[in-house]
Amino acid sequence: MVTLYGMYRSRATRNLWLLDELALPYTLKPVVQAYRLVAQGLDPQAPDAPLNTQSSEFLRLSPAGAIPVLEDAGLILSESLAINLYLARKAGGPLAPQDLREEAQMTQWALYGATAIESPALEIAFASQRGGEAQAVIEAACDKLMRPLAALEAHLETHSHMVGGRFTVADINMAEMVRYAQPHSPLMARFPRIKSWLELCQSRPAFKKMWATREAEPA
Numbered sequence: 001m002v003t004l005y006g007m008y009r010s011r012a013t014r015n016l017w018l019l020d021e022l023a024l025p026y027t028l029k030p031v032v033q034a035y036r037l038v039a040q041g042l043d044p045q046a047p048d049a050p051l052n053t054q055s056s057e058f059l060r061l062s063p064a065g066a067i068p069v070l071e072d073a074g075l076i077l078s079e080s081l082a083i084n085l086y087l088a089r090k091a092g093g094p095l096a097p098q099d100l101r102e103e104a105q106m107t108q109w110a111l112y113g114a115t116a117i118e119s120p121a122l123e124i125a126f127a128s129q130r131g132g133e134a135q136a137v138i139e140a141a142c143d144k145l146m147r148p149l150a151a152l153e154a155h156l157e158t159h160s161h162m163v164g165g166r167f168t169v170a171d172i173n174m175a176e177m178v179r180y181a182q183p184h185s186p187l188m189a190r191f192p193r194i195k196s197w198l199e200l201c202q203s204r205p206a207f208k209k210m211w212a213t214r215e216a217e218p219a
């Protein structure tokens with residue numbers, strides 16, 4: 001059985017969504033972000049601190065001090081998108097690449113999302129929680145997203161899904177990055193194909209289950 005280290009309120013959501021889609025048995029070991037403990041006035045290094053991203057025990061698994069991390073029969077893997085591509089290939093089936101070409105396309109979209117979309121989208125997610133004074137941050141992030149989201153929109157005008165004409169791990173990876181920009185409805189309204197594809201992805205039972213558990217996790 002694979003072990004995933006992380007929290008629902010982290011990029012582990014994309015792995016937890018996929019694990020459920022694949023019906024792969026797994027253990028989730030809670031590891032909280034050290035900055036969350038600091039924000040609560042707690043010392044991440046205190047002997048009674050919960051396992052966190054700066055715990056020496058966790059840093060042995062992840063020298064970068066970041067969740068999620070996957071452990072599978074001696075393989076230690078970090079980077080949430082790489083974890084998902086590995087899990088899909090391990091399980092096989094329709095969510096996995098069927099051949100080398102699909103694998104290349106899935107890698108291409110994961111890298112494009114990670115380098116062009118995820119960071120400005122995250123800026124929108126964090127700024128949206130802060131209210132009015134963050135408007136300038138949101139506008140700057142929208143500017144950065146215009147070109148990559150236009151590229152994604154153009155892809156979805158001629159393709160029902162990211163790769164292979166069916167729902168795959170590539171949709172989960174991209175949907176979970178675009179989701180960070182979703183609170184900004186004027187931006188989503190400019191990209192109707194992205195909006196409807198994202199809603200379709202999020203209508204899946206495995207997404208809903210993951211999301212309900214995430215919402216129940218303390219912020």
Ligand SMILES: N[C@@H](CCC(=O)N[C@@H](CS)C(=O)NCC(=O)O)C(=O)O
Pocket residue numbers: 009010011012033034035053054065066067068078079080081
């Ligand atoms: N590119 C990495 C990013 C991992 C990352 O930054 N994780 C955050 C939580 S979503 C974290 O663990 N931060 C810990 C900290 O800053 O203490 C991935 O996709 O896995």
